Amino acid sequence: MLEKIASDTGAMETHTGIRFELSNPTPEDVCVEDIAHALALQGRFNGHSMFFWSVGQHSLLVADYLKMREMTDRIVLLGLLHDAAEAYIGDVTSPVKAMCPQVRELEARIMAAVYEGLGVEPSVGFENKIVKNADLAVIGVEAISLLPSGGEWWGLPDMDVKTAFWMQDEDRVIPDAMELVEMTFLKEFYRLKGVL
Numbered sequence: 001m002l003e004k005i006a007s008d009t010g011a012m013e014t015h016t017g018i019r020f021e022l023s024n025p026t027p028e029d030v031c032v033e034d035i036a037h038a039l040a041l042q043g044r045f046n047g048h049s050m051f052f053w054s055v056g057q058h059s060l061l062v063a064d065y066l067k068m069r070e071m072t073d074r075i076v077l078l079g080l081l082h083d084a085a086e087a088y089i090g091d092v093t094s095p096v097k098a099m100c101p102q103v104r105e106l107e108a109r110i111m112a113a114v115y116e117g118l119g120v121e122p123s124v125g126f127e128n129k130i131v132k133n134a135d136l137a138v139i140g141v142e143a144i145s146l147l148p149s150g151g152e153w154w155g156l157p158d159m160d161v162k163t164a165f166w167m168q169d170e171d172r173v174i175p176d177a178m179e180l181v182e183m184t185f186l187k188e189f190y191r192l193k194g195v196l
Helices: 002-009 032-041 055-068 073-081 094-099 101-117 125-146 161-167 178-192
Strands: 011-013 019-021
Touching: 032 055, 032 178, 055 073, 055 125, 055 178, 073 125, 073 178, 094 101
Parallel strands: none
Antiparallel strands: 011 019
């Protein structure tokens, strides 16, 4: 009965107790603590990795990659937040997004609320491309380290020398405790926003 009530209203309760309306996401209902907590608990690759690897660690790895590429704090922040909508809709796999365009539309509406709610200017074209390229590079690192095929059948793009060198760090893909991922995500967010 309670599940029916929640699904009929299109709302969910977040970690901090906020009633988040998926059908009408508003900036006032966005909380970075909810995002950090939820992403730290969600597994990448729909749970099919060799060991648990969270969306939160993925986001931190994208931010780390962008720092290695000497991007501005703004670009690094956009990288950190690039999967923030997944705190509210889960880590929907790319094949599902391709088959269900409504998921991408919902994700875009949530991201608009996230940007405004966190006081971040929405990303523009060239920024999207930089973050997407970083995301793909990190997916390559993750696929090699986390998937049974070692990323063999993914058709990953060729990597430049700097990226290949960055990937060689054997400690790059080692899972951290959920609490550490959450804390590190929040610390990085506030550092990039100039609060720390």
